[in-house]
Structures are given as C-alpha cells and as structure tokens.
Amino acid sequence: MRTLNPAREQAILDAVQDLLTEVGYDRMSIDEVARRARASKATIYRRWTGKAAMVAALLHQLALDYPPLPDTGTLRGDLVAGLTTFCGVVRRKHALVAGLTTAIRTDPDLGRLLGDRIVDPGFAEARRLVERARARGEPVGDVDPATLLEVCEALVWHRLLLTGEPLDEDFVARTVDHIVLPLLRR
Amino acid sequence: MRTLNPAREQAILDAVQDLLTEVGYDRMSIDEVARRARASKATIYRRWTGKAAMVAALLHQLALDYPPLPDTGTLRGDLVAGLTTFCGVVRRKHALVAGLTTAIRTDPDLGRLLGDRIVDPGFAEARRLVERARARGEPVGDVDPATLLEVCEALVWHRLLLTGEPLDEDFVARTVDHIVLPLLRR
Structure with a gap:
C-alpha cells in the first residue's frame, strides 16, 4: 500500500463520497471513481485493496471531522x-x-x-x-x-x-x- | 368510493404490497398495480383516489395483522x-x-x-x-x-x-x- 500525494488522494476520496451518496455502495464502481477523480485504476489499486478499503479511508476521515x-x-x-x-x-x-x-x-x-x-x-x-x-x-x-x-x-x-x-x-x-x-x- | 368484491380488492392490495417491496413508493405506478392484479385502472380509481389511498388501505390491513x-x-x-x-x-x-x-x-x-x-x-x-x-x-x-x-x-x-x-x-x-x-x- 503506497501513499499518494494528498490532493490526489483527496480527489479520489471525494469521488467515493459522491458516488456513495448518489448510487450507494453496491453500485459504486472503481471505474467510475477513477473517471471522476481523473485517476487511473492502477493508481487507486496501488493505494487501496478495493472498495471496502477506500470506504474505510473515507470513514476514517469523516470520524476526524x-x-x-x-x-x-x-x-x-x-x-x-x-x-x-x-x-x-x-x-x-x-x-x-x-x-x-x-x-x-x-x-x-x-x-x-x-x-x-x-x-x-x-x-x-x-x-x-x-x-x-x-x-x-x-x-x-x-x-x-x-x-x-x-x-x-x-x-x-x-x-x-x-x-x-x-x-x-x-x-x-x-x-x-x-x-x-x-x-x-x- | 365504491367497494369491490373482497378477492378482487385483495389481489390489488397484494400487488401494491409486492410493488412497494420491490421498487418503493415513488416508482410504484397504478398501471403496474393494475397489470399485476389483472384489474383495470378504472376499477382501481372507482375504489381509491390514488396511490396514497391504496397504501393507506394496505397499512390498515397490516395493522389488523x-x-x-x-x-x-x-x-x-x-x-x-x-x-x-x-x-x-x-x-x-x-x-x-x-x-x-x-x-x-x-x-x-x-x-x-x-x-x-x-x-x-x-x-x-x-x-x-x-x-x-x-x-x-x-x-x-x-x-x-x-x-x-x-x-x-x-x-x-x-x-x-x-x-x-x-x-x-x-x-x-x-x-x-x-x-x-x-x-x-x-
């Protein structure tokens, strides 16, 4: 699991948050996250193991709120x-x-x-x-x-x-x- | 508001219950209720004023359960x-x-x-x-x-x-x- 630069990581987590809100977890795809965040799927998979891990990162951030x-x-x-x-x-x-x-x-x-x-x-x-x-x-x-x-x-x-x-x-x-x-x- | 024969009314309320469960209230249409219950829309509108009234009848029945x-x-x-x-x-x-x-x-x-x-x-x-x-x-x-x-x-x-x-x-x-x-x- 590598780190990304913070702005890049934030753009991806923002896309996750928007998609969860709009279509829910089941219908959220990594493809669509990548498209919205203007990131490649390879970048996403270098940082997280999958959907659950991305959502966990988002929840962690929200908890800090x-x-x-x-x-x-x-x-x-x-x-x-x-x-x-x-x-x-x-x-x-x-x-x-x-x-x-x-x-x-x-x-x-x-x-x-x-x-x-x-x-x-x-x-x-x-x-x-x-x-x-x-x-x-x-x-x-x-x-x-x-x-x-x-x-x-x-x-x-x-x-x-x-x-x-x-x-x-x-x-x-x-x-x-x-x-x-x-x-x-x- | 007229009454229907009980079996006919039950078939309609069953269709309402199934559709609420499957697609939710917002996407439930009277057309689809009519199709599933093999009733005409005219029959439905003779008995109920619309979706809210049909759901109320169903809820009343469930309350009696x-x-x-x-x-x-x-x-x-x-x-x-x-x-x-x-x-x-x-x-x-x-x-x-x-x-x-x-x-x-x-x-x-x-x-x-x-x-x-x-x-x-x-x-x-x-x-x-x-x-x-x-x-x-x-x-x-x-x-x-x-x-x-x-x-x-x-x-x-x-x-x-x-x-x-x-x-x-x-x-x-x-x-x-x-x-x-x-x-x-x-």
Missing part, C-alpha cells in the same frame, strides 16, 4: 453538546450513510471497519463523558455507555430515515432529560 | 411479549416499510395516514399496558408511553436498517430490563 466535545461543567450540558454535535454530523452525512446501509449489513469487512472507525471512538467519548461526571461527584449509576449511545443513535436515525421529525434543540433536550439522564442516574 | 397483546400478569411479561411481537412484525414487513421511507418523509398525506393507522394504535396499546400495570399496583412513574414506544421502535429499526444485529430474545430482554423498565419505574 467530529469536533472534540467540550467540557461544559455538567453532565447535562455535556450530553446536550454531544447529542447536538451528533445530530449535526448525521444530518450532513446521512445520504452517505444511507448509501452504505445495505453494504454494512452484507459486507462483514465494511461492518467491522465502520465499528472500528466510527462506533468505537463514539463509545470511548461516551465513557469519558460519564467518567468526567463521576469525577465531579454527579450521581451516575453503572449503566453501560454503549447502551445509551445505541439509544441515542437509534432515535436520531429513526427520525432521519423514518419519521422525518426534526433533529432540533427540542429533540435534544427531550432525549437528554427524559431518556438519557434518567437512565444514567438510576 | 398485529395479534392482540396477551395479559401476562406482569409488566415485564407484557413488555417482553409486546416487543417480541413488534420485532416479528417488523422483520416480516421491513422491506415494505423500507420501500415507504422516502415517501413517508415527503408525502404529508401518507405520513398522516401511517400515523393514524399504525402509530396511534401502537400508542393506545402501550398506554393500556401501562394502565394495567398501575391497576395491579406495580410501581410505574408518569413517563409518556409515546416516548417509550419511540425508543423501542427506534432501536428495532436501527438494528434492522443499519447495524444488522439480530432482533432476538436477548435484544428484547436487554431492551426491556435496561431501558424500558428503568424508564417506566423512575
């Missing part, structure tokens, strides 16, 4: 900030992730890569946030942060893909106050 | 039974609902019909289940059943559409014990 969560001084403030950030990222990237949904379920490599690059860092962030609250002396039970993160992710995607209800401040506040905090504090 | 939830004698038992039933229905019908997702978000009539036929009866059932627990003297707080139902639905769809994790007994038990019961009892 998450701004680090602020320490607001209260658990509620941290949760509101975290969920607001997550809603923003999902809103901007949901066409991309929607294009990956079938592939996530059918391609074990891609599912594992998504877990490593996106899901696990999210768990780590959730755990940090809970530890910070404990260190401040806020009452926190021994709930699994992974469970809370699954609930939040599920609620966000449910709105975005199924009900179309807005991912606004009211949604964030209700989710934090009626679901996440009660589960954290029990 | 839900078996009534048993009274198991405990809140936990009722919740496990309810969530197990819901997982089963969603697993069987998810290709159909996936075919409706874009339309649900873009066609306000369809969204409203789905609410009336599927979502509202679900809320009513959830409220009954909670009232039964209260009447038995089980400790139940004043949480909104709609919130709990949204959490359960979101978790189920998240697994089905995004993560591909199984909707099995373990999922039902964990969801009931770690999320729904703690929220109900706070």
Whole structure:
C-alpha cells in the first residue's frame, strides 16, 4: 500500500463520497471513481485493496471531522453538546450513510471497519463523558455507555430515515432529560 | 368510493404490497398495480383516489395483522411479549416499510395516514399496558408511553436498517430490563 500525494488522494476520496451518496455502495464502481477523480485504476489499486478499503479511508476521515466535545461543567450540558454535535454530523452525512446501509449489513469487512472507525471512538467519548461526571461527584449509576449511545443513535436515525421529525434543540433536550439522564442516574 | 368484491380488492392490495417491496413508493405506478392484479385502472380509481389511498388501505390491513397483546400478569411479561411481537412484525414487513421511507418523509398525506393507522394504535396499546400495570399496583412513574414506544421502535429499526444485529430474545430482554423498565419505574 503506497501513499499518494494528498490532493490526489483527496480527489479520489471525494469521488467515493459522491458516488456513495448518489448510487450507494453496491453500485459504486472503481471505474467510475477513477473517471471522476481523473485517476487511473492502477493508481487507486496501488493505494487501496478495493472498495471496502477506500470506504474505510473515507470513514476514517469523516470520524476526524467530529469536533472534540467540550467540557461544559455538567453532565447535562455535556450530553446536550454531544447529542447536538451528533445530530449535526448525521444530518450532513446521512445520504452517505444511507448509501452504505445495505453494504454494512452484507459486507462483514465494511461492518467491522465502520465499528472500528466510527462506533468505537463514539463509545470511548461516551465513557469519558460519564467518567468526567463521576469525577465531579454527579450521581451516575453503572449503566453501560454503549447502551445509551445505541439509544441515542437509534432515535436520531429513526427520525432521519423514518419519521422525518426534526433533529432540533427540542429533540435534544427531550432525549437528554427524559431518556438519557434518567437512565444514567438510576 | 365504491367497494369491490373482497378477492378482487385483495389481489390489488397484494400487488401494491409486492410493488412497494420491490421498487418503493415513488416508482410504484397504478398501471403496474393494475397489470399485476389483472384489474383495470378504472376499477382501481372507482375504489381509491390514488396511490396514497391504496397504501393507506394496505397499512390498515397490516395493522389488523398485529395479534392482540396477551395479559401476562406482569409488566415485564407484557413488555417482553409486546416487543417480541413488534420485532416479528417488523422483520416480516421491513422491506415494505423500507420501500415507504422516502415517501413517508415527503408525502404529508401518507405520513398522516401511517400515523393514524399504525402509530396511534401502537400508542393506545402501550398506554393500556401501562394502565394495567398501575391497576395491579406495580410501581410505574408518569413517563409518556409515546416516548417509550419511540425508543423501542427506534432501536428495532436501527438494528434492522443499519447495524444488522439480530432482533432476538436477548435484544428484547436487554431492551426491556435496561431501558424500558428503568424508564417506566423512575
């Protein structure tokens, strides 16, 4: 696996992102990626082993887009900030992730890569946030942060893909106050 | 709006269901429904005003498919039974609902019909289940059943559409014990 010059690599990853959004993973071809990025297939294969590896690189880059969560001084403030950030990222990237949904379920490599690059860092962030609250002396039970993160992710995607209800401040506040905090504090 | 003989009506609704599953709401045409059901378009338009009305009739029929939830004698038992039933229905019908997702978000009539036929009866059932627990003297707080139902639905769809994790007994038990019961009892 060789490196490419950064502008060249970015052009290829941009083409991958556009194609995932437009046609989805299954119908994305390396030929079309090459055409759009004005790169040769040989160049692409020198850098990546195939579609899954290219998507993994893109996901890694998107994961770096998450701004680090602020320490607001209260658990509620941290949760509101975290969920607001997550809603923003999902809103901007949901066409991309929607294009990956079938592939996530059918391609074990891609599912594992998504877990490593996106899901696990999210768990780590959730755990940090809970530890910070404990260190401040806020009452926190021994709930699994992974469970809370699954609930939040599920609620966000449910709105975005199924009900179309807005991912606004009211949604964030209700989710934090009626679901996440009660589960954290029990 | 006239009635049709039941077999004829069923053949048309079956064609609607198949087409929704295969091509989705946006690409489903009345012409193709008519062809598959061996009915004339005139027959269809005598019975329904258009695509949204046909889908509403189908959804109404699917809602009647839900078996009534048993009274198991405990809140936990009722919740496990309810969530197990819901997982089963969603697993069987998810290709159909996936075919409706874009339309649900873009066609306000369809969204409203789905609410009336599927979502509202679900809320009513959830409220009954909670009232039964209260009447038995089980400790139940004043949480909104709609919130709990949204959490359960979101978790189920998240697994089905995004993560591909199984909707099995373990999922039902964990969801009931770690999320729904703690929220109900706070």
